[in-house]
Amino acid sequence: MIYLDNSATTRLDEDVLEAMLPWLRDGYGNASSIYDLGRRARVAVESARSTIAAALNAHPAEIIFTSGGTESNNAILKSVLHESSLARRLAVGATEHHAVLHPAEAERVAGTAVDIMGVDHDGLVDLTALEQHNRADTLVSLMHANNETGIIQPLVEVRKRVPLALLHSDAVQSFGKIPIDVQGLGVDFLSLSAHKIHGPKGVGAMFIRKGVDFKSHQQGGGQERNRRAGTEPVALIVGFAAAAKKAMSELDIRSNHMLELVRHARQMLQSDIPDVRINTPETGSLPNILNVSFLDADRLDGEAIIQSMDIAGVAVSNGSACVSGSQQPSHVLLAMGRSSAESHAAVRISVSIHSTRQEIERACTILSSVVRNLRGQTHN
Template identity: 40%
Template structure:
């Protein structure tokens, strides 16, 4: 291992329990080692005929094969991007360009990476965007896709806050029956659960490297062969003309290595993390009897637990538990806390939604860490409740 990776690993081991893996993951040591040469001596431009350029081009091609293998795709269906957000923008806006029917369907609980470009289509280009409601587990009903021609259906495969895995295959079937292309935001799913683009029936799927132990600032879009897609950026002809600009070789190599590693450890890690997730819930519930579980147990990410402490502000609980790194279900703007829009769409009262905590486990999570985090959070919750 290079010195930088070793130092990073030592720093991480000394850090407090990290239960925010849905926000980001550390770069795996194996991934950092694979990237290192392309940050140093292997600096060639993949478009250059030099020996250095040819080495870089081979590395990019290998990464394409590694990611394709993880999601059941062909290597030539992988388009590397600057991240998951760019991938989703390319999917939504690229599919919309030249579409015969200006109508799309999505859910009420999408990530901004998809919701914002859809809003752009609606507000600037006059598109009709149908939003499907969700149940108390954030799950859509594909039968609610209304009749009439569609250009696009886009759905978050695994929800970033709650962990719910959507019935993507049934959604895709409904969209295809109405003539539309199907996009899945797979940023939270790829690397955590099995993802097969043919089984899901999708034409487009977004990937973010830093959600599966790869580097930040790189992602990919799966584009099924024969899918008509227009570029969002204009420039040279890299990535089949869909994503111009000199490739981020080190980042792409990191994404490929992370995909290969995920394929090797995902099954065992899924079982292990699900058991730790349920242990975390049991430990928290025993200490906080009125704790409300929001994340479903079934058809959900194995690492994600969202729960709400009634009568508290999630942000205050985390402030009182500095030994735990996690997220809340609310956003803070100018000191004013707003409940998660997804939780409101799921039918939760704003007061309860403000007390939500998102606890997302990862490969470094241990049983001791889970028990320690539960104890710290329970004490913080008690301290955060109003007196009386």
């Protein structure tokens, strides 16, 4: 199988697995216990916290472990709006992941003032329109990089336009792919996940800027400085840190490798498939994602493309894993002004450090022939 769906999830790195195993076997202590077994688990968790903090240029006390990106997003939105009363208005980007859009919708139904900020044809938020959200009672949530297109939002510029607002960014896709400096970006909150960077599933983190009076909506034990109740999953946290450490130390090597593959795919698809539209810009996007759609999409069935690719042994996606199979057009491409048919027939290729040039060439050749066949079928 040729696996080109690394934005959905990634293969667990062998070194990460090795780092986790001792904590699954003998190091099973509860990190809150005061005897030796617990204390050793605590040391491992705190060391992992320092690793994640260093990767973001944050302070360890600003890192809170969670079960992943979805929990981080939900916890930040709900805690800021309700438990902490830090904000009473919410503004979110139209191309956010459903792990932001759905809690935002629930907030709107519950009576919170929620604004969905549109994007332009290139997927970028309208910076001038953003200025109306420059209020101290507003939480602005804008993802760092999009999971379907790889498009990077200009967070430094965003922060300049809303200096008074609280700023959250879902950095699940960008973490480990491009440098992130929370000081430089000026964000108050960040969401991270381990399984997009060859770490384990079921663990992630929130960055919460020092000085923000964050009160958790999740109640229970006093773990994670009272900000995320629940026994820390030591092995997963250790695995997350090992994956992050490796991603940071190999950032340039991985980025160059992935970028070269994505460039090659871009060229191949542009020259081999007529009426193809590349939705991922060459600059201002992640190194690992290429999203393509088809101008004659009304003649193509999006699900059929993915299924034909699967039969030919290539795993690609039509965007968010959560949308796959639900037959819904991509809300991201719709927000970028693409037609419903085009938004439905999109294909996302997402590579990793393990992807090869041969795999890309084979996948692009297969995609070209799948599209040609499907177009031919509608002709007959």
